[in-house]
Amino acid sequence: MISNKGQSTNIKVLCRIRPLPNEVNKTELSQIEIRSSNNLAVFPKTDPDNALNFEFDHIFPDTSNQENIFHIVAHSIVQDLVQGINGTIIAYGQTASGKTHTITGSDIFDANTMGLIPRVITSVFDNIDESDNTLEFSMKISYCELYLEKIYDLTDMDKKGLKIREDRARGFYIEKLTEHFVSSDFEVFEILRVGTENRHLMSTKMNSRSSRSHTIFNISLDINNSLDLSGRNGRLCFVDLAGSERVSKTGAEGLRLKELKNINKSLNSLTSVINALTDMKALHVPYRDSKLTKMLQNSLGGNSKTSIIITISPLLVNESETISTLRFGAVAKAVKNQPKINRELTMAELKLKLHKLEEELKKKALRIEALEEALAKLNIDYSAIESQPSKSDDPIDFESTESDEFLIELEEVSNKLTSYIEDNSKRKKLLTEVKISLEDIENSTENDHALISLLENKHERIDSAIKAKSVIVQKLIIEKTVLSEKIERAHAKKLELERALNEKTAESNDLKYKLKAYEDKQEILPETVEAIEELKEKLVNEQHKYKKNQSELQELQLRLNLALQEQLNNKIGDEKNVLTREINARNDKISVLEHELNEINDSTKLTKKILGEDESSLIIDTEALEKKLKELAEMYKLLVSRQSSSNIEKQINLRKVTRLNERIVLLEQDLKHKKENLNKVEKEANRFLDDMAAQSIFNKMRVPIKGGGGKGSRAYTYSRLSIKPRFCSSLKFN
Numbered sequence: 001m002i003s004n005k006g007q008s009t010n011i012k013v014l015c016r017i018r019p020l021p022n023e024v025n026k027t028e029l030s031q032i033e034i035r036s037s038n039n040l041a042v043f044p045k046t047d048p049d050n051a052l053n054f055e056f057d058h059i060f061p062d063t064s065n066q067e068n069i070f071h072i073v074a075h076s077i078v079q080d081l082v083q084g085i086n087g088t089i090i091a092y093g094q095t096a097s098g099k100t101h102t103i104t105g106s107d108i109f110d111a112n113t114m115g116l117i118p119r120v121i122t123s124v125f126d127n128i129d130e131s132d133n134t135l136e137f138s139m140k141i142s143y144c145e146l147y148l149e150k151i152y153d154l155t156d157m158d159k160k161g162l163k164i165r166e167d168r169a170r171g172f173y174i175e176k177l178t179e180h181f182v183s184s185d186f187e188v189f190e191i192l193r194v195g196t197e198n199r200h201l202m203s204t205k206m207n208s209r210s211s212r213s214h215t216i217f218n219i220s221l222d223i224n225n226s227l228d229l230s231g232r233n234g235r236l237c238f239v240d241l242a243g244s245e246r247v248s249k250t251g252a253e254g255l256r257l258k259e260l261k262n263i264n265k266s267l268n269s270l271t272s273v274i275n276a277l278t279d280m281k282a283l284h285v286p287y288r289d290s291k292l293t294k295m296l297q298n299s300l301g302g303n304s305k306t307s308i309i310i311t312i313s314p315l316l317v318n319e320s321e322t323i324s325t326l327r328f329g330a331v332a333k334a335v336k337n338q339p340k341i342n343r344e345l346t347m348a349e350l351k352l353k354l355h356k357l358e359e360e361l362k363k364k365a366l367r368i369e370a371l372e373e374a375l376a377k378l379n380i381d382y383s384a385i386e387s388q389p390s391k392s393d394d395p396i397d398f399e400s401t402e403s404d405e406f407l408i409e410l411e412e413v414s415n416k417l418t419s420y421i422e423d424n425s426k427r428k429k430l431l432t433e434v435k436i437s438l439e440d441i442e443n444s445t446e447n448d449h450a451l452i453s454l455l456e457n458k459h460e461r462i463d464s465a466i467k468a469k470s471v472i473v474q475k476l477i478i479e480k481t482v483l484s485e486k487i488e489r490a491h492a493k494k495l496e497l498e499r500a501l502n503e504k505t506a507e508s509n510d511l512k513y514k515l516k517a518y519e520d521k522q523e524i525l526p527e528t529v530e531a532i533e534e535l536k537e538k539l540v541n542e543q544h545k546y547k548k549n550q551s552e553l554q555e556l557q558l559r560l561n562l563a564l565q566e567q568l569n570n571k572i573g574d575e576k577n578v579l580t581r582e583i584n585a586r587n588d589k590i591s592v593l594e595h596e597l598n599e600i601n602d603s604t605k606l607t608k609k610i611l612g613e614d615e616s617s618l619i620i621d622t623e624a625l626e627k628k629l630k631e632l633a634e635m636y637k638l639l640v641s642r643q644s645s646s647n648i649e650k651q652i653n654l655r656k657v658t659r660l661n662e663r664i665v666l667l668e669q670d671l672k673h674k675k676e677n678l679n680k681v682e683k684e685a686n687r688f689l690d691d692m693a694a695q696s697i698f699n700k701m702r703v704p705i706k707g708g709g710g711k712g713s714r715a716y717t718y719s720r721l722s723i724k725p726r727f728c729s730s731l732k733f734n
């Protein structure tokens with residue numbers, strides 16, 4: 001990296017006064033007067049008449065918001081960063097005075113409360129978006145903290161106790177600190193969020209989330225110009241220092257005390273560095289005294305545009321810390337840095353430089369030649385002059401005395417020549433170095449080109465190999481499909497064959513079984529014939545019996561029907577007669593009664609006529625008549641009940657007839673079953689006879705197919721049977 005010489009610039013110091021915490025009473029305020037945007041006075045409680053006056057680059061009153069801070073502190077730093085100029089923003093101040101609030105913000109995702117880092121990140125990406133297309137950017141982020149003199153990688157908590165190394169080109173740097181390549185503000189926000197969560201915090205009297213460490217958030221931006229191949233690099237560093245506190249005020253103990261001592265120690269070393277940087281008489285800047293100052297070497301007195309934001313509290317209770325912070329800021333303001341554009345020369349620039357050096361070298365060589373010629377004309381051996389001891393030690397003794405002036409001139413020429421030679425050798429050396437570096441660059445460029453073409457070739461080869469492979473893969477896929485179809489077909493065929501084989505095996509088993517059965521049967525044929533004869537006989541007998549039964553049954557049924565019919569007719573006739581007789585008798589009775597009633601009527605009329613003649617005999621007659629009437633009524637009732645009981649009897653008889661009919665149906669069904677059974681028996685007998693007939697033909701036609709055959713052989717084949725004897729087809733029933 002070759003850089004233009006940096007201009008000396010003072011560190012900027014800006015002062016931010018935090019607003020009052022809500023719970024605080026106004027009477028407890030320090031007397032701080034903001035006199036202008038860069039001037040402020042403090043009237044100490046102990047000595048209000050002697051105001052302490054402070055001048056800073058800017059003073060932010062407690063009403064300033066985060067956006068104001070960004071515009072005044074960081075806007076120009078962002079512009080510098082994208083030009084390749086380093087920047088640093090440091091927050092320094094008492095605990096709870098608002099350092100973290102200023103650098104990171106209370107909530108990095110809240111547009112109002114987000115601090116400088118998120119705003120700067122957004123702005124850098126905006127700048128990148130708006131930049132020329134020929135510029136290429138590459139951004140790296142790292143985030144670490146210094147806690148109890150140990151360095152932690154906040155983006156990877158497994159990395160603790162990191163070492164600070166020193167390098168000629170880079171100065172101090174943290175070894176193994178993760179640098180995240182990022183391409184969007186979201187990624188940076190995420191790193192910031194995770195890192196901020198990982199910080200060492202503690203709840204203290206003054207701050208519920210007090211930082212117990214110094215944190216450094218670093219942005220590194222490489223800017224490359226694709227046209228002239230020039231490059232730049234800018235680094236922007238945000239430092240949130242841990243807050244100073246008086247041990248006596250806090251009454252801290254244990255770890256808290258240890259933390260506090262460490263914080264104060266490193267802040268003291270920072271103050272020492274600042275003091276040394278501003279002290280003209282100081283011979284040495286004690287950067288190496290602490291890790292913090294090593295890490296901030298470039299930001300303080302180095303190649304960086306640095307701004308320190310001092311944060312102060314308006315509370316009276318913090319007055320002494322406020323004054324000491326303001327004093328620190330006042331001193332720091334005097335520190336001078338040399339920021340410069342960090343740029344690499346373009347190839348054209350390097351070539352031009354080389355060309356100039358070569359021209360210069362040629363001129364020098366000509367001058368040397370001219371001088372050597374002049375010497376030669378004067379007969380002076382230049383090499384002898386060169387090898388001669390110095391004049392003071394052993395002065396030259398010129399016997400042929402030339403003039404003293406000539407000697408002086410000669411000495412001058414000799415001196416000039418020597419200086420030319422020295423100059424020349426220096427330039428030659430420089431030229432060689434430049435040539436070497438140019439060659440290196442050309443070599444590396446050639447190497448890069450070669451590598452690129454190698455990679456391109458390789459890429460092409462891989463590409464064509466991939467294509468070839470994909471063709472093969474396609475073919476293989478097709479082959480695989482065809483093969484799997486074939487396999488499927490073969491499998492189906494195999495299953496079919498297996499099924500056929502099973503069937504054949506079953507058939508063969510069946511045949512074997514049948515063969516065995518026939519063989520067995522053959523052995524018992526005489527008995528079988530006898531049995532068949534017996535069976536036949538039995539069957540004929542059964543058929544006879546069945547026929548007889550059937551005709552008997554039919555006869556029985558006929559008789560039954562007749563009997564029933566007769567019985568029914570008789571019964572109905574009887575009933576009818578009885579009823580007719582009863583009805584006739586009743587009619588007779590009714591006509592008798594009617595007759596009697598007429599007589600009574602007549603006698604009543606007569607009675608009415610002779611009324612008064614014999615009333616008592618009339619009453620007797622009336623009573624007799626009433627009695628008669630009663631008897632007639634009862635007789636009528638009896639007749640009616642007889643008629644209803646004859647109706648019931650008729651119903652019963654009808655039910656009996658129905659039951660008889662049902663029984664007839666049942667008998668018919670039974671008869672049908674018996675018929676069916678008989679048919680079955682007949683069919684069985686026919687089959688049996690068929691088998692017998694086949695057997696008798698088979699016995700005549702069997703042929704050996706294996707093992708010579710003959711008697712006792714088990715392997716036979718069958719000829720097709722064409723004659724099938726039937727068993728008594730005439731016995732079939734309809």
Ligand SMILES: Nc1ncnc2c1ncn2[C@@H]1O[C@H](COP(=O)(O)OP(=O)(O)OP(=O)(O)O)[C@@H](O)[C@H]1O
Nearest residue numbers: 018095096097098099100101106207210211242243
């Ligand atoms: N300017 C401000 N406006 C609003 N709130 C603020 C401001 N400054 C500080 N605060 C609030 O005060 C509290 C302490 O602030 P912060 O943590 O930033 O202090 P600090 O200086 O970083 O403290 P420490 O050194 O202990 O870490 C926080 O809740 C913060 O939000």
